[in-house]
Amino acid sequence: MKARLTTPGARSRLRTRLLAHYDREARDLPWRGETDPYRIWVSEVMLQQTRVETVTRYYGPWLRQFPDVESLADASEDRVLKAWEGLGYYRRARSLHRAAAVVRDRHGGVVPSDPAGLLDLPGVGAYTAGAVASIAFGVVTPAVDGNVKRVLSRLYDEPKPTPRWLEERAAELVEPRRPGDWNQALMELGATICVPRVPRCERCPVAELCAARAAGTEQDRPAAARKKPARVLRISVALLYADDRLLLHRRPSDGLLGGMWAFPEGDVDEVAGRVGARLVGDVTALDEVRHRFTHIDATYLPAASRVDSTPTPPDDHRWVALRDVEGLALPVAQQRILGQWTSSRESEGA
Ligand code: SF4
Numbered sequence: 001m002k003a004r005l006t007t008p009g010a011r012s013r014l015r016t017r018l019l020a021h022y023d024r025e026a027r028d029l030p031w032r033g034e035t036d037p038y039r040i041w042v043s044e045v046m047l048q049q050t051r052v053e054t055v056t057r058y059y060g061p062w063l064r065q066f067p068d069v070e071s072l073a074d075a076s077e078d079r080v081l082k083a084w085e086g087l088g089y090y091r092r093a094r095s096l097h098r099a100a101a102v103v104r105d106r107h108g109g110v111v112p113s114d115p116a117g118l119l120d121l122p123g124v125g126a127y128t129a130g131a132v133a134s135i136a137f138g139v140v141t142p143a144v145d146g147n148v149k150r151v152l153s154r155l156y157d158e159p160k161p162t163p164r165w166l167e168e169r170a171a172e173l174v175e176p177r178r179p180g181d182w183n184q185a186l187m188e189l190g191a192t193i194c195v196p197r198v199p200r201c202e203r204c205p206v207a208e209l210c211a212a213r214a215a216g217t218e219q220d221r222p223a224a225a226r227k228k229p230a231r232v233l234r235i236s237v238a239l240l241y242a243d244d245r246l247l248l249h250r251r252p253s254d255g256l257l258g259g260m261w262a263f264p265e266g267d268v269d270e271v272a273g274r275v276g277a278r279l280v281g282d283v284t285a286l287d288e289v290r291h292r293f294t295h296i297d298a299t300y301l302p303a304a305s306r307v308d309s310t311p312t313p314p315d316d317h318r319w320v321a322l323r324d325v326e327g328l329a330l331p332v333a334q335q336r337i338l339g340q341w342t343s344s345r346e347s348e349g350a
Helices: 008-025 037-047 052-065 069-074 077-084 091-106 115-119 126-137 146-155 163-173 179-192 211-215 268-275 332-347
Strands: 231-242 245-250 279-285 289-292 296-307 317-321
Touching: 008 163, 008 179, 037 052, 037 091, 037 126, 052 077, 069 091, 077 091, 115 126, 126 179, 146 163, 146 179, 146 211, 163 179, 231 268, 231 332, 268 279, 268 296, 289 332, 296 332
Parallel strands: 231 296
Antiparallel strands: 231 245, 245 317, 279 296, 289 296
């Protein structure tokens, strides 16, 4: 029973029903109804791999700080990463920052309206280009994210949808008069009803047209991909301090947590040697902090020690006054380490 959406009539019924449902039930989110392409672009980038609830906390403050492409393009990377702090996948923020500069310098500050122009921007893939073009500019083009992939795989009862298959199915379904609403309606269906594992088919406005529902295979669509096991890493980090200053290291821009400030990796004496300082007094071992990245299961082993001086460190290191540390973008695990260290000092009356 795989032939349900192969006729134009069936696809037309699907569009009518899903859009009517979307008009009635769509969640009231801060970026809904937005027409400014920059704002739509920001919301789409924030929503990649991040929960809607989390994004709603960041979206407004971000736009107050960077209300348009120019203000973002002109900002320092530190400010951009600080505003992104806690959203994760920081590469998105760095790419958005670089792309804003390209829009300022090559497009006169105007976000390109066609998918090809958008795809040329750093960090913009097919999904973001399709979403921004259709929502902001009414271009009749699909936008396939993880939610849409799941919905299409179920609607057509396709266990292994390839990128090409998804592109073709999504393209033939786009509602030509309301492409942006259509793409959002499909994503919304995947986020609220056609959810992973057990979909809520009894509440689904298009259940009658769904091939997987008819075949009873909805929980098996799409077939689960075999996951690569996460790499397990144990990482020593050093908190070296003197004169109310703390040593931080800016991570290389192309790796994990690229461009973010973090405590230097290594044992305390090794890191002290690297910057030309000597340990003074005891080394305090802090509790391990575990953090799960997409492909890495990291356990940080932090230790702290006072040092005798704060000599000029290598380029990518900096002694930062304690009161300024909060102003830098620190990854979540590093913030937890900092929190532990701060409370251990407070309890010692430091
Ligand atoms: S009927 Fe069920 S599986 Fe099919 S689209 Fe609706 S929620 Fe998804």
